[in-house]
Amino acid sequence: MQDRADMKDETRALPVTAVLEPLTAALKSHGRAVLSAPPGAGKTTLVPLHLLERGPPGRIILLEPRRLAARASAFRMASLLGEEPGGTVGYRMRLDTKVSAKTRIEVVTEGVFARMALEDPELAGISTVIFDEFHERSLDADFGLALALDIRAGLREDLNILVMSATLDVARIAALLGDAPVIESKGRAYPVEIRYQARPPQARIEDSVADAVRAMLATEEGSILAFLPGQAEIRRTAERLEGRVGDDTDIAPLYGNLTRAEQDAAIKPAPAGRRKVVLATSIAETSITIDG
Structure with a gap:
């Protein structure tokens, strides 16, 4: 050992x-x-x-x-x-x-x-x-x-x-x-900036999240972690992002029923020179830490 x-x-x-x-x-x-x-x-x-x-x-x-x-x-x-x-x-x-x-x-x-x-x-x-x-x-x-x-x-x-x-x-x-x-044990603190973007009552959550992700990719650096209610919303959001983000950006769903390779792809940091959008259930709020 x-x-x-x-x-x-x-x-x-x-x-x-x-x-x-x-x-x-x-x-x-x-x-x-x-x-x-x-x-x-x-x-x-x-x-x-x-x-x-x-x-x-x-x-x-x-x-x-x-x-x-x-x-x-x-x-x-x-x-x-x-x-x-x-x-x-x-x-x-x-x-x-x-x-x-x-x-x-x-x-x-x-x-x-x-x-x-x-x-x-x-x-x-x-x-x-x-x-x-x-x-x-x-x-x-x-x-x-x-x-x-x-x-x-x-x-x-x-x-x-x-x-x-x-x-x-x-x-x-x-x-x-x-x-x-x-x-x-002490933790590690990072600066946090809060922005609020309202969602019209008639809009589907996957449409609003996909729009917000694309806006953040265009104006910010690094990777993005987005939380959605469940597996179905994650799949639909991923479909709306496919082909509509930069060639250097990977879309990585994260929920319990994925294969280990798919889960690893979401949890591991993005490779050098690439960005990642993790679409996760609440598991990434409390149970695991996603590097990067």
Whole structure:
């Protein structure tokens, strides 16, 4: 496995690196912790890798609220180790699993974890359970946390539980975890300019978004991230943009039912000399960070 020092150049600028040691110490002393870190801080990928190296022996389970985020985080962690998913880092979700006997970090969706806990109430061989993006709140996430706390209280006092979130009432969740330590990571701030463009009531949303995107491409530099309600609106907006943007601009839809290659094309930065328009569902608001 690649040592954390080998990943320094890729990860040293991420704000969460400043709190990795205090977080490890909190888990070692209390067995429970809450990490509050803004979007883009690096918590999803760096925390599990750090705990793999510095935490207690055993497998680490990382819960993600969405399949796209689970797959993307697994591929990102595996790439930082110079591997492919299914080695040190794997993932498990409905109809798609890549794990092996070598897997030490397993990224799972919330429903999968609930089944794991019900089938093996001791969570044998698992040292740490991490609930990522807990601010999204779902029945599966709440049920999974209740199961983990119950297992820790009744069967596994050594089971570490970590809740991570970008926007969370940390005091309430820390109290739920038995006054667990709260670790806060700083984020990275960027200047924001807000402009408002009204949409006529009779206009279709895909027409308005396509017009706004073309206007921004003509007046601004760089890539664009546009949010739409769902897959159908994304497809229709992409159709309206095809052939009506510059030759240096790629249109990249982003939603859960795309292939991994299509998802990667949306998540990765645009190649040098090119621009990208990402048409995304709300997943890019809360569950993943899109470079560039």
